[in-house]
Amino acid sequence: MFIVLANVSPGDSARVLTTRFDDEGTPLGVEYVDDLAQFVRAEERQRPRWVWDDTARWYPALLAAGVRVERCFDLRLCHVILRNSALTARSTLARGERNGWDGPAGATPDDSRPPAAAALFTLEDEQPDAVRQPDPVAEFSMQQAAVAASAEPGRIGRLLAAESAGALIAAEMRFAGLPWRADRHDQILTAILGEQTAARPTKLQDVLDVVRARLESPELNPDSPADLLRALGNAGLTVTSTRSWELRKLKHPAIAPLLEYKKLARLLSANGWHWLQTWVTDGRFRPDYVPGGVVTGRWATSGGGALQLPKQIRAAVVADDGWKLVVADASQLEPRILAAMAGDRAMVAAGAAGDLYAGIVASGAVQTRDQAKVAMLGAMYGATSGESGRLMPRLAKAYPRAIALVEDAARAGERGEIVTTRLGRSSPPGTPARRYDELVSEAEASRARERARAWGRFTRNFVVQGTAAEWALCWMASIRRQLNDDAGGAWLTDAPHLVFFLHDEVVVHCPAPAAAAVAAAITEAAAEAGRLLFGTIPAQFPLTVAIVDNYGEAK
DNA sequence: TGGGCTTGCGCC
DNA sequence: AAAGGGCGCAAGCCCA
Numbered sequence: 001m002f003i004v005l006a007n008v009s010p011g012d013s014a015r016v017l018t019t020r021f022d023d024e025g026t027p028l029g030v031e032y033v034d035d036l037a038q039f040v041r042a043e044e045r046q047r048p049r050w051v052w053d054d055t056a057r058w059y060p061a062l063l064a065a066g067v068r069v070e071r072c073f074d075l076r077l078c079h080v081i082l083r084n085s086a087l088t089a090r091s092t093l094a095r096g097e098r099n100g101w102d103g104p105a106g107a108t109p110d111d112s113r114p115p116a117a118a119a120l121f122t123l124e125d126e127q128p129d130a131v132r133q134p135d136p137v138a139e140f141s142m143q144q145a146a147v148a149a150s151a152e153p154g155r156i157g158r159l160l161a162a163e164s165a166g167a168l169i170a171a172e173m174r175f176a177g178l179p180w181r182a183d184r185h186d187q188i189l190t191a192i193l194g195e196q197t198a199a200r201p202t203k204l205q206d207v208l209d210v211v212r213a214r215l216e217s218p219e220l221n222p223d224s225p226a227d228l229l230r231a232l233g234n235a236g237l238t239v240t241s242t243r244s245w246e247l248r249k250l251k252h253p254a255i256a257p258l259l260e261y262k263k264l265a266r267l268l269s270a271n272g273w274h275w276l277q278t279w280v281t282d283g284r285f286r287p288d289y290v291p292g293g294v295v296t297g298r299w300a301t302s303g304g305g306a307l308q309l310p311k312q313i314r315a316a317v318v319a320d321d322g323w324k325l326v327v328a329d330a331s332q333l334e335p336r337i338l339a340a341m342a343g344d345r346a347m348v349a350a351g352a353a354g355d356l357y358a359g360i361v362a363s364g365a366v367q368t369r370d371q372a373k374v375a376m377l378g379a380m381y382g383a384t385s386g387e388s389g390r391l392m393p394r395l396a397k398a399y400p401r402a403i404a405l406v407e408d409a410a411r412a413g414e415r416g417e418i419v420t421t422r423l424g425r426s427s428p429p430g431t432p433a434r435r436y437d438e439l440v441s442e443a444e445a446s447r448a449r450e451r452a453r454a455w456g457r458f459t460r461n462f463v464v465q466g467t468a469a470e471w472a473l474c475w476m477a478s479i480r481r482q483l484n485d486d487a488g489g490a491w492l493t494d495a496p497h498l499v500f501f502l503h504d505e506v507v508v509h510c511p512a513p514a515a516a517a518v519a520a521a522i523t524e525a526a527a528e529a530g531r532l533l534f535g536t537i538p539a540q541f542p543l544t545v546a547i548v549d550n551y552g553e554a555k
Numbered sequence: 556t557g558g559g560c561t562t563g564c565g566c567c
Numbered sequence: 568a569a570a571g572g573g574c575g576c577a578a579g580c581c582c583a
Binding site: 221223224225226227243245246248249266269270293294295296298299300301302303304305306307308374377378379380381382383384385386387388389457458460461462464465503 | 568569570571572573574575576577578579580
């Protein structure tokens with residue numbers, strides 16, 4: 001059963017119109033609801049799929065009221081997938097004009113945004129009302145039709161379910177928060193940066209003093225690339241940028257302290273006391289996850305930089321008393337995804353024993369594990385030069401199917417074609433290839449070729465990164481389902497629950513006695529995700545699982 | 556003063 | 568060692 005939720009009017013957020021459908025899409029009736037939380041709680045016993053325009057708009061209030069939902073269908077996220085997918089390209093939805101459902105999250109149809117702003121999200125002026133108040137029931141029907149008419153309804157349907165489950169998880173993780181000990185964080189900062197002072201923390205100031213002395217630039221602002229470049233030049237050091245890896249090549253007594261300064265300054269500005277004060281409250285870090293925020297299907301975050309949490313401060317993530325953190329990450333996920341989706345039996349076999357890179361070495365394709373890693377990264381990112389570029393042909397010889405898959409994706413992108421992940425997420429349209437001899441100058445033709453190659457590198461990576469993101473969504477959805485099944489009706493934060501997600505890594509916060517069972521569930525979920533995406537292909541997705549008191553202990 | 560751009564670097 | 572994919576954020580810079 002599906003239950004579609006819609007606001008009755010823009011000005012009345014309390015009253016909700018609910019429309020019920022059976023599994024075949026037959027409407028069963030409508031009902032007005034004034035206490036949504038109570039309604040949802042009661043209906044959950046029948047395990048409906050809740051259909052709404054935007055999980056981030058509906059679910060936080062339900063969670064705050066103590067209500068969880070098991071399944072949902074996020075119309076906005078699903079619309080974007082169906083709009084672009086090659087599997088639904090002929091659907092009415094994909095062929096229709098862009099409308100309010102194509103707008104960014106937050107520009108929801110019936111929020112209080114003034115008409116002028118809403119109009120920014122449509123290309124058509126004649127239907128502003130339709131844009132501001134699109135009908136979720138009509139949209140839902142259109143999406144169901146698009147899936148049903150798809151050449152691969154199973155795949156695209158699985159993707160929509162996984163994407164929607166991700167939206168639920170994102171809201172729940174924000175609600176629960178990542179356990180964060182401000183006192184530990186402060187200790188880490190003080191140990192590395194020194195005591196907080198009005199100007200710079202003491203250790204940061206000390207190392208800056210050394211840099212200024214050795215460059216004989218007492219006024220140097222090290223945070224200004226231009227100023228730093230000037231000072232380096234005055235000291236006889238010729239560099240074109242102030243990037244760390246560039247500076248590392250230089251021989252000069254100022255370089256070591258300068259690199260040290262950069263490292264400390266980065267910690268201070270990105271995750272220092274100011275960050276702590278801004279993002280951590282009541283012992284929890286609550287980042288704003290944005291499911292589907294990256295074109296490849298990866299999540300993004302908005303504010304707090306949760307996906308860039310430096311290893312230096314992860315020790316501040318501490319389980320509550322009597323609780324543990326179960327930290328799991330998928331080893332070498334992207335190359336394994338590539339092997340599986342290409343059906344490259346040799347590469348799948350190379351990963352079967354545990355370390356994929358060691359397996360590649362054992363096959364004789366390259367000499368060392370480092371070479372295997374660099375060559376694989378080059379294959380997935382499109383390296384053209386350096387060691388990575390040189391090793392690629394050897395990889396192509398040993399694993400022709402895997403390499404052909406990424407090469408084909410790159411060529412398609414260069415021609416301006418779209419590429420598609422395992423479950424059916426397609427890349428945005430590129431620029432159609434132009435005939436270079438039509439361009440007026442060789443310089444212009446050269447720029448056009450480079451643009452095409454760059455887009456090819458993007459599409460090459462898209463199929464791998466995007467399919468890995470699908471695997472991760474399925475993995476996480478399975479973890480959530482198992483944890484929920486095992487919770488015995490306990491509230492979200494009273495039982496094991498997901499608290500963090502980082503592309504190929506999850507953290508579950510759980511009572512200590514449950515940790516071993518949680519680890520087993522996470523492991524089982526990885527196998528299930530592999531089956532969901534790749535069926536009987538015997539690809540392994542091994543995990544590194546750690547049961548720890550703080551995140552810093554994991555790896 | 557504030558918006559938009561660039562630079563550099565953290566994560567995968 | 569430093570070429571190749573995807574991001575977000577802070578600070579400096581530039582200009583209105």
